[in-house]
Amino acid sequence: MTLENKFNQIQTHNFTTESGEHYPIINLSYQVFGPQLNTAPIVLVNHALTGNSQVIGEQGWWNDLIGESKTIDTLKYTVLAFNVPGNGYDGFLIENYKDFNARDVARLFNQGIKNLQIKQLFAIIGGSVGGGIAWEMAALEPKITQHLIPIATDWKSTDWLIANCFLQEQILANSSKPIEDARIHAMLCYRTPASFSAKFQRTLNEELQVYNVESWLAHHGNKLQKRFQLSAYKMMNQLLKTIDITRGRDSFVSIASTIEAHIHIIGIDSDLFFTANENRATYEELKKHKENVSYQEIVSIHGHDAFLIEYQQLHNLLATIF
Template sequence: MTGGLKYIELPDFKLKSGKVQDISVSYQIFGRALHTAPIILVNHALTGNSSVIDWWSDLIGEEKVIDTTQFTVVAFDIPGNGFDGSIDHLIFNYQDWTLFDVGSAFAKALQVLHISFIDLGLGGSIGGALLWEMLAQQPELFGTIVPIAADWKATDWVVACCHIQESILATSSKPVEVARQHAMTFYRSPQGLRYKFKRSKENTAFKVQEWLDFHGVELKKRFSLPAYRLLNQLLCSANAAIHSNESIFKAIAASQTAIEIVAIDTDGFFVADEDRRTYVLLKEERDINYHEISSIHGHDAFLIEHDQLKEVLCKVIKNRLSKTSKSICNNISSLQNA
């Protein structure tokens, strides 16, 4: 297994806003050596990072569905996410940035790595929205993209949630902790919390309150305020069709990329109905499929319902890529039929 954080420096990087600044893009490569096997790009979620074999270990690794003995897995950190712990790499002018700029930065990083084609792109939540953005900017980059629990745009609901997050980050005495507590309420679902806690208490406090406090403290340990504000800003700026009169059909018209949308039926953030609308809009003219995970866990189900996601990804790999681990696919089928 390879890995290890590496950096690509992008001096005088020009933002869509017109601002110019030096940025650093960190990345990791796992599995086969670059340019010796099919390439899979994995875009991380809001509080994720390039260490994809750690936070998505049920899916990525040796003998996993994303088999690092067969594929080259590339993962970039969104600039300014703070994963490397370097203050110099944080981005403080977060309001100048949009998800378009991250797509542009990734494009330049891919050029440095001499990557002109990616067999499969995966991304959950903001990572999936970023796949749509990259597709609109580079129509010939991907063979297939799989946006999971994501959308090509920030809906009014997403913008509203991000607006409250920004207010908390700007005014709270514990900004990251309280913002994380608020975020957990729309990353999960009422059904999931009922199943998990059943109104149980620890002494006089509800366990759900302690759970929220725990998640707030844990995120504060590994995520800085500038990084959180930037990622929140990027999330609410998502719009892959911004240069195409809000038409995703027009935005990706020049591309032949296959699209495999994966939604979650209880997702209260990137709601499944929006993905269904996108599928209906594109299905007559595009090579596109729609998959829906059934879960009580809401948006975070893409990090919880591993068996369902494995089944979808196995089918995608088997149908879309010439090299795949048939034994893994057969094992999944055997488990389902048992």
């Protein structure tokens, strides 16, 4: 058993994005946890907007779900995680973020899987934009995985989501404190009014003479500014805005029904970003044409971020798969 915390690199040569921009070399970095590649069933984990390939370990963002004897057990499964090119975690940045869309990243991930000589994945799992990229990967390569598990996401960015990404882009372009201010706005999309009420109850921070909700939001802004780069935020926001497995192709049903994987859609009843109604509509439409599709829901006051909070519920929903 190995727990590799170092980056591995794959280079993709002569990559042309859907927008027609040519990149002679794109570095795709990844980390592997658990048994060595191709010695056990492989689970690909796609990170969300401010995430990275460090899914477990000291700085791991999904430690509650993945690890030895956990829901995704690294004694049984090899866990593979790519860094979205340009997320900055591996030192690789992309300034011309508008060159890329979510499908471009899915193409790079699929190429990475081929380069690693992986015949088929056991599962692709991802939350938020990571789940959107998972949808795009399976739409491009319908045989790529046995299980597709998109959480708190959908196969397309809705008008509401695009509108919020547009506001994020405006903040990132025009604010004197772009990362902090964009993060503060984003937190309002990731949580809910009920979540804020339960957490803060209109209490004051006596020391700072501000409401606790204000100091909490400022803290999150400052924290992200210290570990995230502006070009990385712009890139990830662009990907979130451009999820759409149907762009330039056929209808959703005609594309999604070719995906051979069992599709396990997991929504969140209070999600303001990727709404449960959209997820239910996706399921209802798809189940008319595909048998091995299911829909389950996390029940939480916490909104979009519930997939990083409600670990027991997520474990219960995923236990039968893993």
